[in-house]
Amino acid sequence: MRKSSAAAKNLPPRSPRKKRALVKEDEQLYLVNKFGNGRTDQVLLPYNPLPKTFFSSRIPSPFPQSFIYRGSCENFLWHAKRQQQKFDLIFTSPPYNLGKPYTNYSDDRDLDEYLEWQEGIITDCVECLEEKGSLCWQVGNYISNGLVVPLDIELHPIFKRASLKLRNRIVWHFGHGLHCNRRFSGRYEVVLWYTKADDYKFNLDPVRIPSKYPKKKHFKGPKKGQVSSNPLGKNPTDVWSNDDGAIEDVWDIPNVKHNHAEKTDHPCQFPVGLVTRFVRALTDQNDAVFDPFLGVGTTAAAAAMWKRRFFGCELNKEYFNHARTRIELAANGLLQFRDPDKPIYQPPQISSEAIAS
Numbered sequence: 224m225r226k227s228s229a230a231a232k233n234l235p236p237r238s239p240r241k242k243r244a245l246v247k248e249d250e251q252l253y254l255v256n257k258f259g260n261g262r263t264d265q266v267l268l269p270y271n272p273l274p275k276t277f278f279s280s281r282i283p284s285p286f287p288q289s290f291i292y293r294g295s296c297e298n299f300l301w302h303a304k305r306q307q308q309k310f311d312l313i314f315t316s317p318p319y320n321l322g323k324p325y326t327n328y329s330d331d332r333d334l335d336e337y338l339e340w341q342e343g344i345i346t347d348c349v350e351c352l353e354e355k356g357s358l359c360w361q362v363g364n365y366i367s368n369g370l371v372v373p374l375d376i377e378l379h380p381i382f383k384r385a386s387l388k389l390r391n392r393i394v395w396h397f398g399h400g401l402h403c404n405r406r407f408s409g410r411y412e413v414v415l416w417y418t419k420a421d422d423y424k425f426n427l428d429p430v431r432i433p434s435k436y437p438k439k440k441h442f443k444g445p446k447k448g449q450v451s452s453n454p455l456g457k458n459p460t461d462v463w464s465n466d467d468g469a470i471e472d473v474w475d476i477p478n479v480k481h482n483h484a485e486k487t488d489h490p491c492q493f494p495v496g497l498v499t500r501f502v503r504a505l506t507d508q509n510d511a512v513f514d515p516f517l518g519v520g521t522t523a524a525a526a527a528m529w530k531r532r533f534f535g536c537e538l539n540k541e542y543f544n545h546a547r548t549r550i551e552l553a554a555n556g557l558l559q560f561r562d563p564d565k566p567i568y569q570p571p572q573i574s575s576e577a578i579a580s
């Protein structure tokens with residue numbers, strides 16, 4: 224019998240090489256198993272590693288399973304790919320590299336390093352996207368030494384390399400933010416909406432907004448005298464704003480600042496109203512919605528509200544715990560969120576005489 228090289232050299236046999244730990248010990252998985260029958264089963268499970276049956280919930284069931292995971296999305300996606308888990312909608316807002324005070328994560332990387340990191344995650348996400356599914360990346364501007372780096376422009380080549388097709392670049396305009404001295408104050412962010420295929424899900428009717436002139440009629444032709452606008456409302460367009468009417472076709476979605484009904488201690492959560500429109504337009508009930516950078520769980524909460532399954536990952540323990548609470552509230556119809564139809568506060572108008580004096 225041939226001796227191993229270690230035995231031949233009279234060395235102790237090498238211990239099998241340790242596999243890189245894929246899940247940190249304190250990582251947890253939270254399972255919410257709720258829907259339909261008013262019963263809530265909640266189980267807090269420590270996992271190391273994630274079980275093989277983790278993603279076994281593709282079969283439609285009256286109690287579809289949903290998971291949020293405390294740990295990195297890189298880890299989660301590694302398991303998702305191996306288990307061929309697919310999501311119908313991936314909606315997220317990654318850290319913008321703005322130096323925000325996240326406790327477990329450096330939000331101040333070199334731009335190339337940041338983009339490389341994002342590319343790894345985006346590539347994995349694309350692999351986990353259903354053929355008819357959508358992927359939405361909500362980003363703002365990265366500021367580096369006073370220079371504005373629009374993250375959507377930087378990230379778009381990554382999505383193109385992944386063969387995704389851009390369907391909309393939504394401009395989400397809002398009223399609050401830092402006041403700048405050496406440039407105009409930034410008041411918008413964008414949502415890049417991509418699909419994998421040309422045959423994708425898009426449900427316009429649930430997200431139509433009231434028409435400006437709902438009673439307007441055709442004034443000539445065979446339909447003369449009939450109401451010309453869709454009775455369900457109009458398409459909300461790709462510019463979404465809480466502006467005072469300067470942009471037509473606006474949707475009132477203020478960003479989550481201090482007095483906002485949804486404010487937690489997270490430095491940059493997005494509003495439920497923003498993600499709700501995507502959830503309703505791009506998925507059907509029971510579809511799987513995934514947010515790799517879950518924060519305080521806004522995407523998952525919106526998905527739960529509209530009876531979609533939800534998956535998400537968050538590194539930070541406090542945000543994860545907030546997410547858990549908010550999702551449970553949402554699943555029970557108790558989450559406080561800002562009604563997108565509520566009128567926006569209008570500051571009193573200053574007369575031109577007052578300005579001149």
Ligand SMILES: C[S@@+](CC[C@H](N)C(=O)[O-])C[C@H]1O[C@@H](n2cnc3c(N)ncnc32)[C@H](O)[C@@H]1O
Pocket residue numbers: 294295296297315316317318319325328489491492493494515516517518519520521522536537538539542
């Ligand atoms: C822009 S915030 C998302 C906020 C979220 N949209 C909300 O409404 O709460 C990005 C989040 O990603 C988390 N994060 C950063 N790196 C991560 C990683 N590798 N895996 C999972 N979460 C991560 C941060 O802790 C932060 O809460």
